[in-house]
Amino acid sequence: MTTSVDMVVAGSTVRVLVDPTRTTAPGVPTLGPSIGEYPCYDTVSYARMTDDEERNRRFRAALARLAAGRVVLDIGTGADLLWARESVRYGARRVVAVEAMEESFHRAGTWLAEPGAGERITLLRGVSTELDIAPRAEVCVAEIIGSLAGAEGVAAVLADARRRHLAPDAVVVPHRCVTLAAPVAFRRLLGGAPVAFAADSLGYLRTIFEWHGSPFDVRLRVKDPARDALLGGGQVVEVLDLNGHLPLEQRRSVRLTIDRPGVVDGVLTWLRLWCLPDGEPLDALRVASNWASVYFPLFDSEHPVEAGDTLDLTVTSTLGEDGTHPDYHLDAVLRTSTGTRSASHSSPYRGGGFRHHPVHRHLFP
Structure with a gap:
């Protein structure tokens, strides 16, 4: 019906x-x-991502191998600051997390009160293509992948990040x-x-x-x-x-x-x-x-x-x-x-x- x-x-x-x-x-x-x-993420859609174990265990495995002692750039960090916090957990020296949506940015900021997070995570509001970010990152987490792989603009975003935000030998997660x-x-x-x-x-x-x-x-x-x-x-x-x-x-x-x-x-x-x-x-x-x-x-x-x-x-x-x-x-x-x-x-x-x-x-x- x-x-x-x-x-x-x-x-x-x-x-x-x-x-x-x-x-x-x-x-x-x-x-x-x-x-x-599109800019229509809400608590339900964020919860689905945060609880997505098939996705999360693969990203965690990559960060466990790559993050220790490095500067990490998290593009599109989301309301839960998830990969920024996970990067710190796996030993990142410093993390710069970027979020464009205003409500998500403010919700992400509440996670900085976690022990150790505020000292190593810098949260920026905006889109990475319009921000100046320093120092250059050695690892980039870009979980801006759509159900159509390129639909969220990851190719253009990463092309800009390679020019302005990442070290020459920086590694991007996901790989492909x-x-x-x-x-x-x-x-x-x-x-x-x-x-x-x-x-x-x-x-x-x-x-x-x-x-x-x-x-x-x-x-x-x-x-x-x-x-x-x-x-x-x-x-x-x-x-x-x-x-x-x-x-x-x-x-x-x-x-x-x-x-x-x-x-x-x-x-x-x-x-x-x-x-x-x-x-x-x-x-x-x-x-x-x-x-x-x-x-x-x-x-x-x-x-x-x-x-x-x-x-x-x-x-x-x-x-x-x-x-x-x-x-x-x-x-x-x-x-x-x-x-x-x-x-x-x-x-x-x-x-x-x-x-x-x-x-x-x-x-x-």
Whole structure:
């Protein structure tokens, strides 16, 4: 059962389709907007990150190996000052922690009262690309990785940090992350539940729309998607080597092969991340973590496919209007025994249209 909820944004009413019975609970497929790239973190979202043991044990292992005796820069420290405090625990000589969001900055400041924290941690308000930071750091913790690896602007942020904030041989944590994509049908990702936003996603939608000044076609975040909805293995469509070559813009083409009969209308993307070169990767589709998957619609309707059919996909990321966060564009060609169909989808960081695709027209009736 779904219901329509009217939301007032910038003086206009936006109608949103909601499943009031569904909230973001562990193991339950749920739909919401992608939030990591927008300033809409709250106590719930911070708690999910702080309690994310799959993420945390990998970051801790990296800091345990790298932090002792070094100067650490923590970009996007968050309300819990987590990696700054962990760096101190693992022996960092000094930590500079940077937080842009005002409320998160003030909450982070309360942690400085912990024994030993105030002496070794300097907390700065702002974005690292606009701050002068000294001395240069030997380790950088940049947990500004999105469900789409580059969505939070980590490439541009680290390019600036390498120039101005980091020592020449500085090491960045995480070490590497990629975005994978696989062919899917959207409705099947939700495991039989109605195609509607989870009830507890409305606050995030409102915050994103108010930040933007108007509604737009948000990226669709699917938490705990039904795994049997994927009709093929994932292929890498975005690569971020945070300790290597890190382009600000990229374009990758892959061929996704259908491995069983079904229907396809788009692709599901998800994150895979390494905190150390020899460490166990975190695959956001296969372990319970704070990161979710993002669905991109391509075709206006579902198309039947058989094993051996292919979806040729090109994913392009270019810097958005703020010079930091990327815009994404997808081009696809589906090849089946009944013919060839082409489609494309644009997902800018901000701007773009509203209710352009049938999926968004359904969700915002």
